[in-house]
Amino acid sequence: MRLISVDTVDQIQPNQFKENYYSKGLPLVIKDLAKSWPAYKKWNWDYFKEAVGPQKVGIYNNVKSDAFTPVNTADEYTLFTDYIDKIKAGPAPWRIFLFNIFDHAPELSKDFIWPDHLMKGFVKRYPMLFTGGAGSITHMHFDIDLSHILHTQFLGRKRVLLFPFEEQHKLYRKPFEVLSLADFSNYHDIQLSKLDTAKFPATLAANGYEVILEPGDTLFMPAGYWHHMEYIDSGVAMSLRALQDSWTGKLNGAWNLFGMRSIDTLMKKTAPHWWFNYKIKKLYVSANKHISMETIRN
Numbered sequence: 550m551r552l553i554s555v556d557t558v559d560q561i562q563p564n565q566f567k568e569n570y571y572s573k574g575l576p577l578v579i580k581d582l583a584k585s586w587p588a589y590k591k592w593n594w595d596y597f598k599e600a601v602g603p604q605k606v607g608i609y610n611n612v613k614s615d616a617f618t619p620v621n622t623a624d625e626y627t628l629f630t631d632y633i634d635k636i637k638a639g640p641a642p643w644r645i646f647l648f649n650i651f652d653h654a655p656e657l658s659k660d661f662i663w664p665d666h667l668m669k670g671f672v673k674r675y676p677m678l679f680t681g682g683a684g685s686i687t688h689m690h691f692d693i694d695l696s697h698i699l700h701t702q703f704l705g706r707k708r709v710l711l712f713p714f715e716e717q718h719k720l721y722r723k724p725f726e727v728l729s730l731a732d733f734s735n736y737h738d739i740q741l742s743k744l745d746t747a748k749f750p751a752t753l754a755a756n757g758y759e760v761i762l763e764p765g766d767t768l769f770m771p772a773g774y775w776h777h778m779e780y781i782d783s784g785v786a787m788s789l790r791a792l793q794d795s796w797t798g799k800l801n802g803a804w805n806l807f808g809m810r811s812i813d814t815l816m817k818k819t820a821p822h823w824w825f826n827y828k829i830k831k832l833y834v835s836a837n838k839h840i841s842m843e844t845i846r847n
Contacts, residue, residue: 550736550752555711555760555768563666566769571668571697574771576711576758582767583701588660589765592703592785594637597680600654603628611642611686613732633680636783641682644780650678661701663789668697670792677788681780689720689729689777693810695802696790698770702762705784710736712757714773718835719755724828725813727805733777751836762786772798 556570557578570577583589607623625643627635635641651658657678663671681687683705691714692698710733712720721730731749735741737759746753761781762768770776772793792799816824 551754551756552710552759553757555758557760566667570769571771574713576760576771576774577769578760578762579767579769580765582664582699583661583703584765586661588657588703588787591660592657594633594704597650597654597785598630598633600657601629601650602653603630604653605629606632606645606648608632608643609646611684611734613688613734636680636682636685639682639783640684641783642685644681644685644687645679646687647677649675651676661787664699667699668791670697670794672696672790672792675790677790679786679788681784683780683783685780686734687776687778689731689733689775690727691717691773691775692790693727693802693805694790694792695772695798695805696792697772698774699767699789699791700762700770700786701767701789702764702784702786704764705780705782706764707762707784707786708737708779708781709760709762709768710757710777711759711770712755712775713771714775716755716757716775718832718839719751720775721749721751721832721836724831725809725816726828729775730829730832735779736777749836751840754840772802 555576555578557580559580560582561577561579566577569575605626606629608625608627610624612624629645629648632643632645636643658676661676663673665671679687689710722728723730731745731752732743734743736744744752757775760768793802813824
């Protein structure tokens with residue numbers, strides 16, 4: 550992989566953000582955007598436990614889902630308070646995913662400010678909070694609705710690997726899915742890395758970015774960006790999503806949600822093995838094509 554650092558600024562004017570990053574589809578870390586929000590000082594483990602209480606939540610481990618696992622199916626269920634105690638105590642490879650904490654603790658929505666000065670189209674009904682224990686992993690994927698994302702880290706540090714959408718075939722995207730077949734777990738550690746470059750050689754030609762998010766950092770991920778995240782410490786982050794300006798972007802996101810996903814779900818139920826083999830063959834054809842193109846360019 551060919552990785553470069555994500556541009557980082559303390560602050561940025563809206564016109565500069567729009568011209569240099571939003572319009573060009575380039576990621577950016579803004580250090581001070583969230584530091585004036587009440588959440589920056591208020592949000593901690595005890596605050597969340599008190600605000601949410603013993604709600605039942607689905608939690609997810611680091612095992613990469615296979616071709617026959619239903620999408621977004623939790624690996625285990627527990628009480629939110631017990632989960633927080635577990636990850637607060639030390640390394641614990643468990644994440645909470647797609648749990649809308651604001652439904653259970655609406656007062657939390659008063660702790661941050663929607664950054665409408667940077668971009669429009671925020672889906673204000675669904676701010677999403679993400680928590681994970683030290684060592685937990687969010688596997689390589691892109692967000693199905695193709696929204697722009699402002700991802701703010703509040704507690705702990707997180708390592709993020711990013712790729713533009715156009716790198717999808719080098720990442721071995723599974724057709725009709727938003728997931729990579731390759732496992733990027735611990736990609737940065739030669740001893741622990743699970744990335745099999747012999748099996749997935751096109752990943753060596755992928756061009757992307759790498760960044761470590763510190764508490765208070767906000768990462769702008771343009772629409773369609775692939776991302777793989779590893780919790781260095783037990784941590785909390787929040788994503789604010791904004792729909793694309795163009796109707797093409799909105800329609801592509803809608804197709805992914807209601808068309809592509811429906812087809813994949815239907816085929817997994819009716820012809821799972823044939824569908825799996827078809828997708829594997831197709832993704833390798835696409836990846837090998839890009840390897841050949843890369844060889845010609847070089």
